[in-house]
Amino acid sequence: MRFASGTDRHPGLNIHGRDPDAHRAAEPVIFGFWIFLMSDLVLFALLMATYASMSLHGIAGGPTPRQAGDLASAGVETALLLASSFTFSLTSLALKYRDDRRALVGWMALTGLLGLGFLGCEAKDFASLIGKGWAPELSGFLSAHFTLLGTHFLHVACGLAWMAVMFVQIAVRGLDQAVATRIMRLALFWHLLDVVWIGIVTLVFLQGSLS
């Protein structure tokens, strides 16, 4: 018995038709990165479970989830992040089909800008909560709220830092095999942060405003 069927060798966009060598080399690297992402997903799941419990039992006289969550702002953030997922998938397609680097760099830069916009919106949310006196030190619930959103925030920030490094690498090394698989991994990271965000929006903002 050998566990191998199917034509896609790894998650994310597969480039085998275009560059079979890079594709073979990418397989274990991307599989490994996918495992890391699954481990990261467990981390988020546990933070969400903690949040869910604390949003019921950790209010301690402070604001409720309904008061702490700004639905309009969440809507804007979601739109930015969804759009950035789309632009990153165009980045991946540019990696796969275009020989000119301009399209790739352009789409990735746009993704980065959308990501920056997302971070800006979230930072504004955090600041406005703290401005109201609702800092994480106030209650268990606020601690969980800031930690769950903050962890996602840090992940997006790391994704942006990674993107910056990739711009430099594309400039210095060109699109060699190693750089290409790194962009493919960054794509997985970015899309998975979107998946996590869908969970966060539903749990924190949508469910919160129904509580």
Place this chain on the structure above:
Amino acid sequence: MPTFTQDWTYWLFGLLRWSDFPPKADGIATFAASLVVLGALAVVGLVTRSGRWRWLWREWLTSLDHKKIGVMYIVLAFVMLSRAVIEAILMRTQQASAIGQAGVVSADHFAQLFTTHGSIMIFFMAMPFLTGLINYVMPLQIGARDLSFPFLNAVGLWLTAAGAALMMASLVVGKFSTGGWSGYPPYTELGFSPGEGVDYWIWAVSLSSIGSTVTGLNFAVTIYKKRCPGMDLLRMPLFCWTALCTSILMIFAMPALTVATALLALDRYLGFHFFTNGAGGDVMNYANLFWIFGHPEVYILILPAFGVWSEVISTFSGKHLYGYISLVGATMAIAVLSFTVWLHHFFTMGQEANVNAAFGIATMLIGIPTGVKVYDWILTMVRGRIRFIAPMLFAITFLLCFVIGGLSGVMLADPAIDFAVHNTLFLVAHFHNMLIPGTLFGMLAAYMLWFPKAFGFRLDEIWGRIAWALWSAGFLVAFMPLYPLGLMAMMRRTAQTTRAEYAPWLWTAEVGAVLIGLGLAALFVQLWVSVRNRARLAAPLGDPWDGHSLEWATPSPPPEWNFAVPPEVSGRDAFTALKAQGIAYREPERYEAISLPRGTGIPVVIGGAGFVCAFGLTWHIWWAALAGLFAMWGGVVWRSFQTDLERTVEAGEVAATHRHWLSRVHAVTPVGRDAETSADNRGLAEHEA
């Protein structure tokens, strides 16, 4: 939180003060601190005197070879084992002597002892030991040249070493946590445990946890993607199966530890309220998160040992493993079930009986696959030609003791019984009963089994048996008394008691602890004697035990590239099959050039930076923490800009090395199993059909 009104000493040295350095308040602590400092100086002096720094750096510290990384992990494990055993003896001495009077150490020092003992044994002894073993053995067994990600492997090693170094630093600078290895809040919150102790624990454990996550990932990818031709999953040696399941547990369980310690750190550093008493904190969630990690963790520790026992018992019974498929199935069942039982660590925390019942039943279920394994091992021995040499003797001790420990575990799985003996020495007896004969003896048996593979000579058998006798007797004498003591309601972690009826049991346990200490000494004597007699014990041809799997198909020690040509496998027990067909030592038709990863010092830098970061965080030396963090990530980015990461070994060199080995093989007469421990055993086994 720091404020700008702090004086310059705060910004420069954080909370660190002269009074945190030795001499300490009590003599034993001062002695321990000097031991650490003198030990470190002795190592530095020894290396300097022999002029070996360059060699150490080039050949070992910067190596990306999975075999050398494996050996370094195990060296680390032995160092930490020594410290934790000494602490255990000290704790036994304290409990035996502190009946109705003050003991040899203060209550606070005693609490540090049980905290470091537990933390070290789990995170810095057992984990490095099994990680080192898997590192060394698994790629050889699946016919691979290295792990999938050699660089990541070295990063894992140096992060673990940084965590261990932090544990050692805590012995010299300041104090360690007194909150036990599980670090339960609210006791470990700032209000009850101010100071650096708990922070040392948090960051040491975090470093080890990151290291384990990336290493588990590396192992899993290697097993999935780097098996040699024909090595289907169901043809892998059982040790590789247990390595795979352990890796999967590491990948999925470690995040829970990261979350638990990170949230505790947020509480302590930034005033959050995850686990505090007031303001909506929930201490019970800490227990929940910690044991979501903690229970899979104990299977991370035991599964590789199960793999070792499978190899040891089948090798020294001269038989194929009985019930291979059932052992694989049982391993997978245990791995999955281990995610469904964590609540049994806190049956008494106050949830309703239905919850306890569900988790109690799930816990009892684990007894089934474990029982399957015990029967499989026994049936492997039935009608075998058993050779009673040291690893096999450990295996027999394991089988006998592990069943006792397992039975006490099934008792504890019943919530009603657990309520009665919760937090008593009965529990301490139970888990030591699992982890010493199970994990630790497994690691020691593995050390004796695979030592000749790694170094080209066998370990001295007489001293091996002495070590076995001392460890086995020491274990029984030290831990069997803890069962009745637990039933007599002696609580764990008791620094002092007034009940005289405990005395005989505690003194018996003290004798056992001393025997274990002698067992540890016997291991070092064995190593010393073996190194001195290495010419007589030499077994460079690679197969001293008539082994079954591919690691024995290489010279000892194997060349850096492991296999001159990738082996091809057509069934289980691949090397046995080759020997049976008489083609085990055949020259391949052609040799090819091999590319190997170049060594690099970046993982050492990342580990060092990790230590600086963790030490800075512990002592609130913020500039050091930031510098360490940036240096860690800087190391990763720096690496990503490097090219020319591999070097090529020409086909000619591969061929010459391989032919030299083959010519030595053909010049030697194979030895039968009755001469296995004699000087005639050069590592070429007579094949017995």
Place this chain on the structure above:
Amino acid sequence: MNPRNIPPATRDDPARERRHSLLGLVSSALLTGAAFALVLAQPFARPVLLACIAALALVQIGCQLFFFLHIDLRRSHRDDLQLVLFTSLVIVLMVAGSMWILSSQHAMMG
């Protein structure tokens, strides 16, 4: 079936793949929009609404996995699928177990 037997043309068609990405964006937008609209309009009772937004989130996560992460029940490598499914199992066990335990503890202790 051997992956190499599949003609690359069916997989490597830029127009098709761009459409695939666009479908991902459109489906995400629609599903998110629906969830937000439900919460703003509140046409049903709260438990029904909660079930609806949870279902929408799950569908949207599925869409993300399919359109952007290219996880496909038929085409994906079996290792990758196993990993995704096992991760889901572990997450369900941990989250459901935690919720059950913590809510029971709070219920018992007031």
